Amino acid sequence: MSPLALVSVSDKKNIIPFCKELVEKFNYKILSSGGTAKHLTEAKIPVIKVADFTNSPEILGGRVKTLHPKIHGGILAKRSDDKHKKDIEAYDLELINLVVVNLYPFKKTVEKGSKWEDAIENIDIGGPSMIRSAAKNHKDVSVLVDPIQYQTFLAESKKGVLDEAYKAKLALEAFQHTADYDAAISNWICKEKSLQATKYIESYPLIKTLRYGENPHQKAFWYGLNNMGWNSAEQLQGKELSYNNLLDLESALSTVLEFGYEEKDILTTNNFASVILKHNNPCGASISNSASQAFLNALKCDSVSAFGGIVAFNSNVDSDTAINLKDIFLECVVAPSFDEEALEILKIKKNLRILRLSKDKLPKKNQNSTKSIMGGILVQETDGSEDKTENWISVTKESPSTQMKLDLDFAWKICKHVKSNAIVIVKDQKTLGIGAGQMNRVGAAKIALKATKGLCSDAVLASDGFFPFADTVELANEYGIKAIIQPGGSLRDQESIDMCDSQGISMIFTQKRHFLH
DSSP, X not given: OOOEEEEEEXXXXXXXXXXXXXXXXXXXXXXXXXXXXXXXXXXXXXXXXXXXXHTOOOBGGGTBSSOSXXXXXXXXXXXXXXHHHHHHHHTTOOOOOEEEEEOOOHHHHHHTTOOHHHHHHTOOSXXXXXXXXXXXXXXXXXEEOSGGGHXXXXXXXXXXXXXXXXXXXXXHXXXXXXXXXXXXXXXXXXXXXXXXXXXXXXXXXXXXXXXXXXXXXXXXXXXXXXXXXXXXXXXXXXXXXXXXXXXXXXXXXXXXXXXXXXXXXXXXXXXEEEEEEETTXXXXXXXXSSHHHHHHHHHHHOHHHHTTEEEEESSOBOHHHHHHHTTSOEXXXXXXXXOHHHHHXXXXXXXXXXXXXXXXXXXXXXXXXXXXXXXXEEEEEOSXXXXXXXXXXXXXXXXXXXXXXXXXXXXXXXXXXXXXXXXXXXXXXXXXXXXXXOSSHHHHHHHHHHHTTTOOTTOEEEESSXXXXXXXXXXXXXXXXXXXXXXXXXXXXXXHHHHHHHHTOEEEEOSXXXXXX
8 A cells, every 4th residue: 555645845945856756766645735735736746635634625725734544543543552543443543654744934024024814824824733633643654744854754755664752753843843843933923922931932943063162061952043143153264163253153143233333444534443342342442544554543452352352343344454464373363355365465474264145144133131040040132222422411510622632432332342340441542451251340441441551641541330439530630531421320420420420531421331241
């Protein structure tokens, strides 16, 4: 007796050659409905229509067609169970050996901005039911949910009886397929109806098994979207990206994005940004009138820490910039575009990872960020909201000069991406010193101010959190700092304000904090 395959696919890629081989080489009969049946019939592949098989018409505009005992009985029947055998005979069930189903394109529908009613009609019911039935009974039934599985299935079938481990793998992929589908639907409903999810559900495909994690003894895996973010970046040369590379690239790019992101040199004057990053903290940053000058300015901040770092640009990398980059050991360089001449120069350093990430592949703003803790995860909105300078208030007798206002704005944007407690010293829109990740704020200030080597007269200072005491202001004054930007909000704010007034320092309160843990 010929084996029976139920085929119902939204994604019809390679389905015709696959079904031809099922029929011609493995003697399968094909059971199908709707658009798939029409597609196969036009290709002259013999098809049994589901309505004829069940002797029941499709109803409710196609909402009900495969939800029938003859379909699910044929899939779920355990071949070795005596009670099931009796039911098979009593109800004249024909056994279904293979289920080839993928689902209505719900994700694509909602990505187009479809109306609620149209999206609802693209929620597949019969498909997930058949997939789950087949996956549950995977000992007796094979289930395929992706065209990429077809050739492997045919190759395994040529060996004879399918291996139990292989069929279990197909079942796993089937349940993951329906789980991903349900996750997309539930998250869409939350978004459309402004509902708070009672369960955190996300689904990301495995992109790559990484060589190791933060350390060589740790296993690591990269999951993510196939068409967005780092997985869509074009790696032009260099070794495979590591776990630590990806973390550092994320931090570097998120910092440089504060200043725009363009593939060609169409940024406004003095808005070409370069950020050098090491161990998830900027060790140098600048905006200037060219990418090349921005990099050189950033490098001067801390050339020692820059060794083995990551560099991100918000504009095209030209040959002048590449010449400067080649003189220092770096792990990765990322930019929206590279001149061909620049690539030739950089490719001399064969191990340098060069990544081109186009603007249209950047993730949308206001995504959530997650961190794992014992027994769960923490979820928050990303700190992506723009700071409105009109909400800033000057709290001192002195007001910052026009140049200092530019430096304060730049320093505040960089400080947002430095691990707390964070202090950033800036002059002429380039960092002079950065103090990161300290347990007290004055400790961070000491590190940042000392890093300037005393060359910070008339510079500005940014702090990601308020000053609990006036000691940071007092220290800043010793180094010649003339303007400070901080959130404000301490019970002892007035002490810091008074200290500024006594030393002729201007101070801005942003009324917004940017801790980064």
